[in-house]
Amino acid sequence: MIKYYTSWCHHCKTLAPVYEELSELYAKKVNEEDTAINFLEVNCEVFGPTLCTDLPGFPIIELVKPRTKPLVLPKLDWASMKFHERLWQRIKTWFHNPKYQLDPARIVRFEGSRNIKSISNFIDAVRSTDAENRLIEHIFDDSANCGDELPSQQVLCRAGKEYYHTTLSELYEDVDGLRKERQRLESLVRQNMDDSSEDIKDKLKIIRLQLKLLSHMEDRLHSTNTHDEL
Known part of the structure; x- marks a missing residue:
């Protein structure tokens, strides 16, 4: 979590105690399944030219989501490069080092x-949306x-993989089949949404x-069809 502020900003002064209390609140809320949140502050009078432009x-206030995969940087064969190639690579690294550049898709602004x-x-x-994705x-x-x-996610994961392999994979590129499957699932939700038993809640x-997996498959299919048309 990052707060960008200045000393002359009235709203920044009002936010300061709220931000501090949030930091304390989430320090207490952390459990073994939570990703810890670091509450950081950036003074834009100091870092304005680099971080606040x-x-x-x-x-x-921005929340930076964790990486989905480890950062893997390509290994460069410096010995095989000519002098001007090595110089250009070093300049690119100074200004665009992936270690210090945030992927915009990871940033959510409040x-x-x-x-x-x-x-x-x-x-x-x-957090919930990121975990779901x-x-x-x-x-x-x-x-x-x-x-x-x-x-807490393992049962859902196994059920999801089984559904993907036994049902969705058979319906790929079958638009009518996907539509009927959506209708079937939505009907099941409507039929059971008033039942408060734990068994039905889990189902x-x-x-x-x-x-959601069905929607993901439909998005993939739509993206593929659009690409083919282009």
Whole structure:
């Protein structure tokens, strides 16, 4: 979590105690399945030319999501390069080193009331969505093992992989089949949404995950068809 501020900004001064309280709150909320959140502050009067040039105003709060995969940098064969090639590579590294450049897709900017409840809801929503997207990626990745997931996600992961291999893979490029499958799943949700038993709640979690996997498959199909048309 990053707060960008200046000393002359009135709203920044109002946010300061809220941000400090949030830091303390999430230090207490961390459990074994949570990714710890570091609360950082950037004084844009000091780091403005390097870190704050694109900000529309102050204060700005951004949450940086964890990497989905480790950063792997290409190994350069410096010995085989000519002098001007080595010089150019070093200049590129100075200004665009991937170790110090954030992927914009990992940054989520907070827009809302700057109070404990609103920012806390924002953090929890981003965390939840990010965890869900990671789970979906792992389900579609045949090399990913459900045993590597958090304990609370392993049952969903296994159910998702089974659904992907037994149902979705058979429906790939079958637009009508995907539509009928969506109707079937949505009907199951409607039929059971008023049942508060734990067994039905668990089944609905799996059905809702299946709907998200179905949407992911439809997006893939749409993207492929659009690319083919171009």
